[in-house]
Amino acid sequence: MNRRNRRASGPGRRLTLTPADIRRVTSCPDCGSEVESIELEPSVYEAVVRHDDTCPWFAAFQRDRGYGVRFW
Numbered sequence: 001m002n003r004r005n006r007r008a009s010g011p012g013r014r015l016t017l018t019p020a021d022i023r024r025v026t027s028c029p030d031c032g033s034e035v036e037s038i039e040l041e042p043s044v045y046e047a048v049v050r051h052d053d054t055c056p057w058f059a060a061f062q063r064d065r066g067y068g069v070r071f072w
């Protein structure tokens with residue numbers, strides 16, 4: 001989403017994201033992850049990211065139990 005779209009969706013307006021928008025900000029940069037997303041209610045989204053078995057980010061996440069791993 002660019003600045004114009006963000007301003008157009010300003011305070012009091014609903015933010016509408018497409019699955020492509022969500023995939024762009026949630027997909028893993030270290031593997032060919034798959035992303036599924038649903039809109040729970042207007043402007044509230046849930047995304048599930050499935051990493052490849054060989055993903056180094058996910059391996060570090062599991063090794064450190066989710067602590068000390070960057071999320072961006």
Ligand SMILES: [Zn+2]
Pocket residue numbers: 028029030031032033051052055056057058
């Ligand atoms: Zn990954």
